[in-house]
Amino acid sequence: MMTSTMEKIEGYLKEMNLTYRVIPAEDRIILPYSIKDRRFFLVVDRGDKWIRFFVTIVEKDALKNVDKLKLYSALLGANGELAEVKYYITDEGSVGVIGHEGITTLSFEGFQEEYNALPFAVSYFIENIASMLDIEVAGFGES
Amino acid sequence: MSEILDTVITYLKSMHLSYEIKPIKGEINRIKVPYRVPEQNLQFDVVIDVSGNFVRFWTLLMLHNKIRSKKKREKLYLELLQANGHLAEIKYFITKRGDVGIVGHEGIKVLTIDGFRDEFRAIPYGIVYFTTVIAKKTKISLTLPSTDELSFYT
Numbered sequence: 001m002m003t004s005t006m007e008k009i010e011g012y013l014k015e016m017n018l019t020y021r022v023i024p025a026e027d028r029i030i031l032p033y034s035i036k037d038r039r040f041f042l043v044v045d046r047g048d049k050w051i052r053f054f055v056t057i058v059e060k061d062a063l064k065n066v067d068k069l070k071l072y073s074a075l076l077g078a079n080g081e082l083a084e085v086k087y088y089i090t091d092e093g094s095v096g097v098i099g100h101e102g103i104t105t106l107s108f109e110g111f112q113e114e115y116n117a118l119p120f121a122v123s124y125f126i127e128n129i130a131s132m133l134d135i136e137v138a139g140f141g142e143s
Numbered sequence: 144m145s146e147i148l149d150t151v152i153t154y155l156k157s158m159h160l161s162y163e164i165k166p167i168k169g170e171i172n173r174i175k176v177p178y179r180v181p182e183q184n185l186q187f188d189v190v191i192d193v194s195g196n197f198v199r200f201w202t203l204l205m206l207h208n209k210i211r212s213k214k215k216r217e218k219l220y221l222e223l224l225q226a227n228g229h230l231a232e233i234k235y236f237i238t239k240r241g242d243v244g245i246v247g248h249e250g251i252k253v254l255t256i257d258g259f260r261d262e263f264r265a266i267p268y269g270i271v272y273f274t275t276v277i278a279k280k281t282k283i284s285l286t287l288p289s290t291d292e293l294s295f296y297t
Contacts, residue, residue, distance in 0.1 A: 052231070068217055068221070069213060072223075072224055073237065073241070075224055076223060076235065076236050076237040077236070077237055077238075077239065079227070079234050079235065079236035079237075080236030080237060080244070080246055083196075083197045083248035084197075084248055087227070088224050089224040089225050089227075089228065091225065096228065100231035100232055102261055104257060105255060105261070109250075110258075
């Protein structure tokens with residue numbers, strides 16, 4: 001059953017005129033993003049206290065030959081310089097960007113900030129980090 | 144003083160926190176909030192910068208010269224990046240020269256007392272998480288250097 005928080009998020013998405021898919025059993029909404037002719041997916045998950053927004057940018061397999069210390073330094077350095085952008089490494093070793101909004105403090109403006117920050121972070125990764133470290137960012141299917 | 148700085152001070156007073164305003168160069172208004180976590184015997188400053196469109200909360204965990212081994216540094220950085228995925232509102236980062244810290248941002252347009260409190264508390268929570276989880280995994284302890292002589296951008 002759809003929760004009121006998810007209905008609120010759906011309301012924001014409709015207001016922003018965005019295409020999305022709801023997975024009610026997982027309290028999850030998925031939105032396709034097209035960034036630099038590549039397709040990515042923004043996932044919005046509802047937790048107990050937080051709404052989690054995340055995008056997987058590049059999977060572990062694409063990082064096999066990458067100098068890990070240089071990659072981690074670049075991600076942590078960007079985390080300091082860019083407000084609202086938080087790069088992370090998944091437990092499986094993929095690179096992603098993530099944001100959280102409190103359920104009780106969720107507002108349309110806060111949601112828009114997260115929605116806009118994540119594609120910016122993907123573009124920043126492609127232009128500044130992947131290019132420097134020779135990482136191929138293929139995206140996830142046709143845009 | 145800007146209107147947003149006044150708002151921040153009002154929030155700090157409502158949280159019963161003492162603070163010190165530290166004017167610094169440029170457009171930034173800086174407030175230092177001394178904070179203690181008695182259970183962990185930790186004492187540090189939460190630094191709050193009011194600048195541009197954001198209120199920034201940050202502190203440093205250790206200086207760049209604390210870890211000399213490349214392997215240890217790589218392990219620490221991986222733990223920090225994985226923690227960034229697991230922990231809401233906590234963002235570990237490094238400065239240009241490699242000092243390790245925690246930072247959080249709140250947009251001034253969406254600033255509320257609840258959001259402010261969440262961001263502020265994320266800093267001590269991130270320090271305690273480092274001490275209780277990351278330090279044990281990496282065998283690297285934090286030093287909580289003074290932020291007095293340091294710029295966020297150093």
